[in-house]
Amino acid sequence: MKLQRVIALTKKEMKKTVREPAVLFMIFLFPIVFVFAFGSAFSGGGQPIYNIGVVNMDQGNSVNASQMLLTALSDTKILNLQMYSDNQTAQNDLSQGSIQAVMIVPPDFSQSFASYQTAPNEPGTWTNATVALYLDKGSIVATQAIPPIIQQVLTAIAGQNQQAPAIPFHLEIASLIEVKVPSALDFIAPGMFTFASIFLIMMVAQSFTQDRENGMMKRIRVTPTTPTEFMASQVISYMGIALIQATIVFVMMYAMGFRPQVGIPAYVFAFILVLLFSLSNVGFGLITATIAKSSGAATGLSFLFVLPQLFLGTFVGASLSSGAQVAGRFVPSYYVTDALTSLFLRGAAITSLAILLDATIVTVFCVAILAVGIILYGKYFRI
Amino acid sequence: MNKPAIVIEHLTKRYEDVTAVDSLSLMVEKGELFGLLGPNGAGKTTVINILCGLTKPTDGTAKVGDYDVQKEGGKVKDMIGVCPQETAVYPYLTGAENVELFGNLQSMDKETLKKRRDMLLEKMGLTQDSKRKAEKYSGGMKRRLSLILALIHDPQVAFLDEPTVAMDPQSRHAVWDFIRELKKEGKTIVLTTHYMEEAEALCDRVGIIDHGKLIALGSPKDLTSKGRVTNLEEIFIKLTGRRIREEI
Numbered sequence: 178m179k180l181q182r183v184i185a186l187t188k189k190e191m192k193k194t195v196r197e198p199a200v201l202f203m204i205f206l207f208p209i210v211f212v213f214a215f216g217s218a219f220s221g222g223g224q225p226i227y228n229i230g231v232v233n234m235d236q237g238n239s240v241n242a243s244q245m246l247l248t249a250l251s252d253t254k255i256l257n258l259q260m261y262s263d264n265q266t267a268q269n270d271l272s273q274g275s276i277q278a279v280m281i282v283p284p285d286f287s288q289s290f291a292s293y294q295t296a297p298n299e300p301g302t303w304t305n306a307t308v309a310l311y312l313d314k315g316s317i318v319a320t321q322a323i324p325p326i327i328q329q330v331l332t333a334i335a336g337q338n339q340q341a342p343a344i345p346f347h348l349e350i351a352s353l354i355e356v357k358v359p360s361a362l363d364f365i366a367p368g369m370f371t372f373a374s375i376f377l378i379m380m381v382a383q384s385f386t387q388d389r390e391n392g393m394m395k396r397i398r399v400t401p402t403t404p405t406e407f408m409a410s411q412v413i414s415y416m417g418i419a420l421i422q423a424t425i426v427f428v429m430m431y432a433m434g435f436r437p438q439v440g441i442p443a444y445v446f447a448f449i450l451v452l453l454f455s456l457s458n459v460g461f462g463l464i465t466a467t468i469a470k471s472s473g474a475a476t477g478l479s480f481l482f483v484l485p486q487l488f489l490g491t492f493v494g495a496s497l498s499s500g501a502q503v504a505g506r507f508v509p510s511y512y513v514t515d516a517l518t519s520l521f522l523r524g525a526a527i528t529s530l531a532i533l534l535d536a537t538i539v540t541v542f543c544v545a546i547l548a549v550g551i552i553l554y555g556k557y558f559r560i
Numbered sequence: 561m562n563k564p565a566i567v568i569e570h571l572t573k574r575y576e577d578v579t580a581v582d583s584l585s586l587m588v589e590k591g592e593l594f595g596l597l598g599p600n601g602a603g604k605t606t607v608i609n610i611l612c613g614l615t616k617p618t619d620g621t622a623k624v625g626d627y628d629v630q631k632e633g634g635k636v637k638d639m640i641g642v643c644p645q646e647t648a649v650y651p652y653l654t655g656a657e658n659v660e661l662f663g664n665l666q667s668m669d670k671e672t673l674k675k676r677r678d679m680l681l682e683k684m685g686l687t688q689d690s691k692r693k694a695e696k697y698s699g700g701m702k703r704r705l706s707l708i709l710a711l712i713h714d715p716q717v718a719f720l721d722e723p724t725v726a727m728d729p730q731s732r733h734a735v736w737d738f739i740r741e742l743k744k745e746g747k748t749i750v751l752t753t754h755y756m757e758e759a760e761a762l763c764d765r766v767g768i769i770d771h772g773k774l775i776a777l778g779s780p781k782d783l784t785s786k787g788r789v790t791n792l793e794e795i796f797i798k799l800t801g802r803r804i805r806e807e808i
Contacts, residue, residue: 185664189653196652196693392646396709399612399642400665401634 178409182402186410187417193384194418204380208373208422212429215365215492227323228257230267230279237287240294242334246282249330256326271311278323281309293335366435367517368492370447371510373426374419374455375491378482381415381462382475389558390472408551412459419455423448437521446527447520450513450539457509457543461486463550467557486510509542563626565590565717565748566611571620573606573772580606582772583620588750593743595763595780596752597792599800603772604752605645608719611750612642624717641715643723645752647702648709651695655686655705658694659712666713673712680708683738685731700731707735717748724758736762756793766792770800 194200229250235243250256259276261267267279283289289306296302310327312320388394397407427444437443461482469475489501490510505511516535519525525532566588573581581603588594596604609615611622613633621628627635649658656677663673681687684704689697694705707723720739724732739762742749753759759766760780768776768783776783776799780792787795 179667181667182665185661189650189657189661192657193650193652392644392648393650395614395644395646396642396648396662397665398614399637399640399644400662401637401667402665403634 178403178406182406183410183413186397186402186407187414190384190410190414191417194380194414200380203376204418204422205425207376208426209429211372212369212426212433215369226255226257227278228259228276229323230261230270230276231258231282232261232264232267232279233282234284235282235286236284237290240287240291242287242290243282245334246286246330249334250327253326253330256323268311271313277313279311280327281311283307283309290335362430362433362435363437363522365492366430366437367521368490368514369426369430370423370451370517371454371513372487372491373422374451374458375483375486375510377415377419377422377455377458378461378465378486379476379479380418381411381459382465382469382479383472385463385466385554385558386469386472386475389466394558404555412456412547415459415462416452416455419452419458420448423451438524439521442527443520446532447517450516450536453536453539453543454509454513457546458486460543460546460548460550463547463554467550467553490514509539509546512536512539512542563590564588565592565625566594566750567621567623568607568611569621571607571610571622572618573603573610573615574618579772581610581617584769584772584774585620586767586774586777588748590748591743591746593739593749593751593762593764595759595766596750596769597754597756597759597766597796598752598769602770602800604769605721606772607769608642608721608750608752611636612640612719613637639716641710641713641718643707643710643718643720645721645725647699647706649694649697649702649705652693654691654693655681655697655701656690658705659690659708662709663712668713676712676714677708680712683734683741684708685734700727703727704731704735707738711742715747718742718750720749720751722752722754724753724755732758756791756796760792768796768799775799 194204231247233243233247235241237243247258251258259270261270261279264279264281267276270276271279283306285304285306286308289304292302292304308327308331310324312323385394388397462479465475465479465482469478485504486508487510489505490508490512491514512535516532516539519529519531519535520527527533564587566586568584568586571581571584571586572579584603584607596607598604606615610617611624611629613629613636616630621630623629624636625639627639629636650661653661659677659681660673663677668676678687681690684707686701686704686708689701694702697705703723703726707720710720711718723739724735727735736758739749739751751759751763763780765777765779766783767774776795778786783795784791787798789795789798
């Protein structure tokens with residue numbers, strides 16, 4: 178193998194990447210735009226804030242329990258309370274999506290609270306009151322997140338004035354909200370790291386089909402360049418591009434607040450995983466180029482491999498059904514994301530069994546896919 | 561006596577129900593400028609593709625400089641230069657970068673590559689535009705650049721598949737002069753062309769093929785005198801007919 182040829186072809190591929198606007202966008206700008214868009218959507222203080230409309234009908238005099246409830250709800254920092262004088266106006270705002278829930282504090286709320294305080298161990302003497310809650314059914318997050326928060330605060334204010342140790346203080350629930358918890362950005366970061374190089378599939382497929390269409394592949398074949406030299410140059414080029422993509426995505430995520438508490442070896446390991454993963458993308462690209470008759474067809478066909486990798490194996494996969502998550506085990510991106518999640522979020526060591534197992538599967542998967550890609554392409558379109 | 565540069569014996573290439581090359585036998589001398597002529601789809605490009613190792617023949621043998629193109633393809637590739645029918649240049653590279661890339665693929669040393677690059681760009685009138693991306697070149701400029709890519713490593717045998725197609729007369733004459741120079745340097749050149757005046761002006765001998773078979777072989781002068789016609793085009797039409805052919 179002559180290094181001179183490999184270097185020349187690698188340089189050529191890198192120049193193509195930076196000089197062709199479409200390639201430049203897909204390889205570098207798209208991940209930047211993507212990370213920025215998703216990062217903005219999922220970062221920002223770690224917890225989303227929900228707007229809650231409150232209609233306070235409580236008629237408490239001696240004990241103003243509703244005010245305690247509202248103060249406690251505001252203190253969670255998760256709920257932004259907006260007071261309404263009537264239910265109808267609040268319902269209108271809810272239907273228009275300007276608030277995510279409406280809470281009706283009943284007239285006997287304070288009375289109920291007082292009855293509980295007087296005889297906490299005699300439920301038969303309590304005055305029962307119902308806090309009604311209307312939720313924005315168009316928001317899955319609101320329906321899932323708001324009821325437990327209000328339930329916890331209700332329990333907490335009851336416990337605050339309770340001296341009996343048998344009644345648990347649920348203040349820890351409130352304090353849990355205040356401590357630093359992983360943000361949504363932290364959760365999606367490993368998947369985004371994996372995502373960075375997935376579009377190499379499309380780039381490889383387009384590049385090979387274009388070179389075939391315009392006669393360049395033929396032209397290379399009549400030089401003394403061997404198939405090994407040619408493929409080595411392609412793999413090196415695309416691994417280099419994957420490295421740059423991963424670096425860009427990482428820098429973007431870091432700038433947006435992603436700060437995993439891991440050492441340098443973990444970062445190095447993460448980049449190695451991404452590089453290994455890029456091999457499978459080159460392989461899938463070659464398989465696509467084998468099937469596609471033109472560069473236009475290659476673009477469309479590449480989604481056959483891009484979408485499963487994207488939906489089953491990156492940050493999107495975590496919110497899918499259990500069936501889809503099982504299907505994810507058949508795509509290499511799943512194992513890359515899993516390993517990066519263990520590394521960055523779960524704090525697992527590089528030498529832990531889970532990470533080594535993931536890394537082994539990724540290696541076997543990616544080398545096999547690359548080999549299949551090279552063999553198939555070589556069979557139908559001699560390199 | 562010099563050994564021939566190219567020897568083709570009973571070369572046959574079949575694609576399912578089509579016979580592109582039909583038991584073709586031919587010899588091209590070292591230093592000869594040989595014209596391979598024929599209507600569209602006659603099999604000219606298939607012959608060239610077989611000679612440079614791009615296509616496997618169904619039957620027969622072909623040797624370039626004593627090397628069997630099938631068994632010793634690597635050695636053949638070391639001594640040939642191919643200018644394909646398509647204007648194949650990398651559009652996103654500059655003219656000079658295209659030339660350097662192909663020089664490197666031919667394992668040329670840096671100094672020689674630089675000298676040959678500058679010399680060839682000058683001869684083809686591309687020095688001024690050598691730092692511009694090839695996508696900005698006109699069709700004629702791309703063809704001239706394509707020719708440089710084929711010849712950057714100073715090959716012993718050059719296959720030029722319609723090198724002057726779509727060129728203006730100035731460019732065409734510049735290429736003709738260049739081809740003549742190559743011949744003077746002792747290079748063996750196989751040229752395919754649809755321009756009969758080009759073959760007449762340049763070639764020592766021409767072979768006319770049709771339906772994959774060699775139907776005439778000789779110097780342009782011999783062929784015209786034997787056919788009792790005034791130029792090569794007339795004998796070409798006489799032998800291949802007036803029916804329009806389409807390459808599929």
